[in-house]
Amino acid sequence: MSVGLVLVSHSVLLAEGTAELAREMAPxxxxxxxxxxxxxxxxxxxxxxxxxxxEVLGQADAAVVLADLGSAVLTVETAFEVDESLAGxxxxxxxxxxxxxxxxxxxxxxxxxxxAVAAAAEGAVTSIGPRPVLELVDARDGGGAxxxxxxxxxxxxxxxxxxxxxxxxxxxxxxxxAPDDGDAVVTARVTVRNPLGLHARPAxxxxxxVADLGVPVTIDGVDATSVLQLLALGATGGxxxxxxxxxxxxxxxxxxxxxxxxxxxxxx
Amino acid sequence: xxxxxAWSERWVxxxxxxxxxxxxxxxxxxxxxxxGDHGENMHRGFQAVVAKxxxxxxxxxxxxxxxxxxxxxxxxxxxxxxxxxxTAFLRASKATERAELDGSSVVAMLEAALEGVTTxxxxxxxxxxxxxxxxxxVDAAAGVAQDGGDPVAVLRAAAEAADTGAASTIPLVxxxxxxxxxxxxxxxxxxxxARSTALLLGAALAAALTDEVPSA
Numbered sequence: 166m167s168v169g170l171v172l173v174s175h176s177v178l179l180a181e182g183t184a185e186l187a188r189e190m191a192p193x194x195x196x197x198x199x200x201x202x203x204x205x206x207x208x209x210x211x212x213x214x215x216x217x218x219x220e221v222l223g224q225a226d227a228a229v230v231l232a233d234l235g236s237a238v239l240t241v242e243t244a245f246e247v248d249e250s251l252a253g254x255x256x257x258x259x260x261x262x263x264x265x266x267x268x269x270x271x272x273x274x275x276x277x278x279x280x281a282v283a284a285a286a287e288g289a290v291t292s293i294g295p296r297p298v299l300e301l302v303d304a305r306d307g308g309g310a311x312x313x314x315x316x317x318x319x320x321x322x323x324x325x326x327x328x329x330x331x332x333x334x335x336x337x338x339x340x341x342x343a344p345d346d347g348d349a350v351v352t353a354r355v356t357v358r359n360p361l362g363l364h365a366r367p368a369x370x371x372x373x374x375v376a377d378l379g380v381p382v383t384i385d386g387v388d389a390t391s392v393l394q395l396l397a398l399g400a401t402g403g404x405x406x407x408x409x410x411x412x413x414x415x416x417x418x419x420x421x422x423x424x425x426x427x428x429x430x431x432x433x
Numbered sequence: 434x435x436x437x438x439a440w441s442e443r444w445v446x447x448x449x450x451x452x453x454x455x456x457x458x459x460x461x462x463x464x465x466x467x468x469g470d471h472g473e474n475m476h477r478g479f480q481a482v483v484a485k486x487x488x489x490x491x492x493x494x495x496x497x498x499x500x501x502x503x504x505x506x507x508x509x510x511x512x513x514x515x516x517x518x519x520t521a522f523l524r525a526s527k528a529t530e531r532a533e534l535d536g537s538s539v540v541a542m543l544e545a546a547l548e549g550v551t552t553x554x555x556x557x558x559x560x561x562x563x564x565x566x567x568x569x570x571v572d573a574a575a576g577v578a579q580d581g582g583d584p585v586a587v588l589r590a591a592a593e594a595a596d597t598g599a600a601s602t603i604p605l606v607x608x609x610x611x612x613x614x615x616x617x618x619x620x621x622x623x624x625x626x627a628r629s630t631a632l633l634l635g636a637a638l639a640a641a642l643t644d645e646v647p648s649a
Binding site for chain 1: 504507508509511512513515516517519520523552553554610611
């Protein structure tokens, strides 16, 4: 199953800019803008929306559609009403335009199906809520030891929030010595080395890599497969992060994340 | 007079004429409480519909004419009006797949149009939208049809109720659509969408009262 994105905005610039951002983080996902009125001015055009839907569905199995303001939503609904064959293959989601597009694109890049990509877009709104940000500030202030340190067992480590179950990823990263105890919690600290910090591109690279690992990993308490939550950390260069994983391949997963962050994502 | 395919084509031409005549007024209404493009959009949309109607295709059902209106408005009218009127006429076209309308078909057509508007716009009466013209039109038409009125009488009741309904939006505070951004300041102005709905149904009645076809 491959899922593409259709971005419907009154503004061609807004939709194309959002598409550019989404493609940067999810290079293999088909993202098309259906934006502007029939002359490309501010507005929405049924024909432009239909063309974008056709193009995405020509290359992907399904499409998630994001729309910005009122009549963009009406135009998408009208496209669905005119072409009943779109039902089941295309879905309009209720999501913040930019955050939803990025979250959907990154999830689609991970090979998820229509339901999961739509859920990622609609769940994106929580990543910009005030509460998680405040919790992160508290967590940061409570940080302790410096340097990189991998410790087994569950003692003295803040339990990570429940992460959603993920399909098993490739096994080769689980090196020798990985504990078999399913409840083992492994944690490590690593300092962000690239000067720009965990900005959009490295956050996307990291989120994809963690999703591929198939092990629940949190970074400073947030789901490391969520590019938006990673971005919300505001992790600038020099900031120390706490990487935590749970499960039988936790140690290998933490080591892989630590080594990526230490590698500076090719920006050092 | 029968409400046949020729009537529906006269309706479209009269609607185009009425909307062109009202272009400045609708734009002024919309400028006060919206973004000022309603008159221009409706004028342009119905000019496109008339051009499409002149393509030489022979149409044998009222619904075929209304479908031309639907698809043309959807692609040529910007803003919310294109999808709203487009969906209204699309649903109406599905309810009128026949050569001639009797009283109950007129009611079915209006009900389908209203359902299209509310499905798209999620509005109800009293929110200062075109629903404030469509809903009373449907109610009045249904009443006359139930009393055994002829199709033209049903249409007349709808057109008059839509006109009254549009005027009733003047004191309302908008809670749906762009005018709702203005809150209390939207009171005192007639809703342009409700007015254009009244004009459309007025054109349907006018087309039923005379064979005369306005020149485009």
